Amino acid sequence: MNKMSLLFITTFLIHCTDSALSFYYDPQLYVPKYRDYLEAQGNLTKDLFRNYEKDVSPVYAWCKLCVFEQRGFDSTSILDDTSKPLGYDKEAPQRWNYTLFLYSLKLVEVNEPEEQVSVVLELMENDNNIYQPRLSPKTKLTDENRFFKKIRIYRNDIIDFRDQDFRLVCLDNLGMIYDYLSARVSANCRMNVARFPFDTQICQIRFSLPIFSYKEVQIFSEVYEGIQNPSAFHNMGNSEWRLVNLTNRVDFLSFQDRFDLELAVFEIKITRNPLYYFYMIVFPSFVINSVSIMGIFLKGADKMSKLNVGLTNIMTMTFILGVMSDKIPRTGSIPLLGVYIIINLLIMLAAIFVVMMITKLRRWALPILKKKKTPMSRKLETFIGSPLEYTCAVILELITCANFFVMIGFWIDDQETVSAEAST
Secondary structure (H helix, E strand, O other): OHHHHHHHHHHHHHHHHHHHHHHHOOOOOOOHHHHHHHHHHHHHHHHHOOOOOOOOOOOOOOOHHHHHHHOOOOOOOOOOHHHOOOOOOOOOOOOEEEEEEEEEEEEEEEEOOOOEEEEEEEEEEEEOOOOHHHOOOOOOOOOOOEEEEHHHOOOOOOOOOOOHHHOEEEEOOOOOEEEEEEEEEEEEOOOOOOOOOOOEEEEEEEEOOOOOOOOOEEEEEEEOHHHOOHHHHHHHOOOOEEEEEEEEEEEEEOOOOOOOEEEEEEEEEEEEOOHHHHHHHHHHHHHHHHHHHHHHOOOOOOHHHHHHHHHHHHHHHHHHHHHHHOOOOOOOOOOHHHHHHHHHHHHHHHHHHHHHHHHHHHHHHHHHHHHHOOHHHHHHHHHOOHHHHHHHHHHHHHHHHHHHHHHHHHHHHHHHHHHHHHHO
């Protein structure tokens, strides 16, 4: 019995071993090339990061004048190398290249009273952080890219939404580092609200490395071609603002000293969607003004009732002006919507004034016309009655309609301009 049990156990172990070995060497589950790849990557990483200090900036910022001043020597006799032209030192390395590549943008908020715009940017940083001379002669970089955790690499201080410890950076075969990040940026944007609510604003988002001058760092800015089209612009805006253009450039900020900077600039052109203001302010103001004019010239109403209608309209227009003022910055120009409301306000004041003058005119002119008893005096006496009120009411209604259709004309022109820019 013991021999039979031992034989059974031995057979079972041999079968399990064969199954395990066949499982381990199953070509579908075991890829020797992948194991060799991981081993090569590990050796390359060890060689690459040998003697690499992530807390030390790779920017070459040697300054003779600064060194002498820091060591307490008299620097008056030392020629300031910061005043020399770019590239005078042939032995120094070239400027550190830093590129910001924009491949996604989303408009979050436009705060008009504070003249501030907020956007979410998807960026890729590109710089020559790790130089190929760090590698040993035996190490060769192939064409494949390598990926490392960001905490192992010296990076700049652009704040990312995501956890810094789990982000990856890419190293190519030329020693260039590519870092992907998401950032919410708020930038000041000087706004021109003269055509509000049909206004178009141009805002700039600027990036720089302020601790390094332009002689130490060369900045580049790029925009992904895939987002340079109207369909992509449509998704970048929000419910109130449409993005119509996105450009990039590099500006030079000069302080007339050694701290002159280069700025990577992304410029967005946004236009407002006026529909909200049209059905919330423009059209209601037109209706209120039209009905109020008819109420003021209503036949049979007493003077006090007409005055109450006019004063109620004035209070309504003043309230609308207050609502509008909370949406725009306090600039020296009067916005178009404000001009529209003020004209409606003046029309209502003119209606009240005309009603009061017609009443006084009747008291003064009717006794005189009744005494003359001529055909002309009879016609004037008839005209001073209801026809004069109707004529003034029609004139004021026409002015109100003209004011309203002017706003419609601005709306149509705004839509045509946006369509033309989108097509180009």
